[in-house]
Amino acid sequence: MSFSKTELWPRFQKYYTEFPSLGLAIDLSRMNFSADFLASMKTPIQKALIAMAELEKGGIANPDEKRMVGHYWLRNPALAPTKTIQKEIEDTLASIKEFAAQVHSGAIKGSKGPFKNLLVIGIGGSALGPQFVAHALGHPKTDKMSIFFFDNTDPDGMDKVLAELNGQLGETLTVVISKSGGTKETRNGMLEAQVAYERAGLKFPTHAVAVTGSLSELDNYAKNNNWIRRFPMWDWVGGRTSELSAVGLLPAALQGIDIDEMLSGAKACDDITRQTDINQNPSAQLALMWYYIGNGKGTKNMVILPYKDRLEFFSKYSQQLIMESLGKEKDLDGKVVNQGIAVFGNKGSTDQHSYVQQLREGILNFFVTFIEVLKDRDGKSIEVDPNVTSGDYLEGFFLGTRQALYENGRESITLTLQSVTPFSVGLLIALYERAVGLYASLVNINAYHQPGVEAGKKAAAAVIDLQRRILNYLIEKRGHALTSAQIASGIGAHDDFETVFKVCEHMAANPDHGVKKTPAKSPFDATYQRMQ
């Protein structure tokens, strides 16, 4: 059931709410929930808000890991449950600002001069927030440092970044970020960067900084190798909610972004989204809409469409925040529920020329969150048609797409921001963090752990171990051409013929392990050997 054009105006007036102190508005009118839906959710959402209040007071909101969940304290340290935590947050913020000022003034510099570049190495929550913020708020003219990322263990990806930094590593500060300090992708990126500095005749430690948990592998490495500085990451901050800890604030401050404004935006949003009147609480409204559209089971995907290039990374950032938090096999009572909401999106109007065709006419397995930004640019625009600017077109495409989708029964939420600033980016982060927490309560899951990612990590470690055994076997049998099946049998990997085949193919495609492949008619008769 969709509402007609005449019905929509009163509906819009009813479900459009402005939050002037945030520069934010939310419009739920294009979500076709019935009048009783909100009333029927009154008790569960109030329960969720109470659970959130407990969490903010320092309750163990992550029962599996027996951890507090404290990202809300980062922008309001006075809320922290102990004076020690409050002081740690305040001291870290002060040391980030002091460090950034010293880097900018040249008091701390590289071996070839003041640091002008920043290479951030991290993955997941230790990269996505910094990437989102750097993209949203950076500007080549005003940035104090140019920012680059290693966010994977892809050698070619790293080579590309290093090629951009060629000849400039002596003026490049590397910030390695890992909460656990043991994430292999990040460790590999750090080792690759270290070698790149050494090959350039530079000492890595005098160009390196770590953000990590105390006594982690990375912490110890940085300490033992006399890196310039180490900034803390606490166990009560989750990776995907760490943007407003040193993880996000250090790169942002170094880039020259106003981190106080980011924190103010998040705090202002927290103040509003703590309200129990859900008509005045945009995070609660988001959580309720997610619940409505997916029947509390995540049956519809969330397509995030910001009409602003600077917010392009928001869908990637919120993808981790939402999917890693909500994608859970079991609920808090141990019942199998397979919860989650799939998130994707890039930006409008670009996506209009990509997948919006399917959104309008194809499978109806999604809802859209439009993000509209009222301010087009700094200063005036040219006219691209008489009395029409490029920004007018962007607004026109947003409104037109929303209408075209709605006419075809495709529902959407619209968030309106006045402009993209450190304040509004901070509030957007806080808005979604709380919406995720509230939704998790509505569907009774733990949003703050990620047991599922361990399985892939363990399996990857087993593959690396298998590769070692294959290589040792090929060395032992040097000069003999063996099929992958013969190798698998030879090392006793009887239940893993396919992985042996894949590992042999990969080794033979690269010069590193001296494995030579001789192709055959069937891929499985190909042979592999070490000549020496």
Ligand SMILES: O=P(O)(O)OC[C@H]1O[C@](O)(CO)[C@@H](O)[C@@H]1O
């Ligand atoms: O900061 P770390 O410990 O390197 O972890 C990076 C990412 O890896 C994950 O643990 C998932 O594997 C994320 O939750 C986290 O953001």
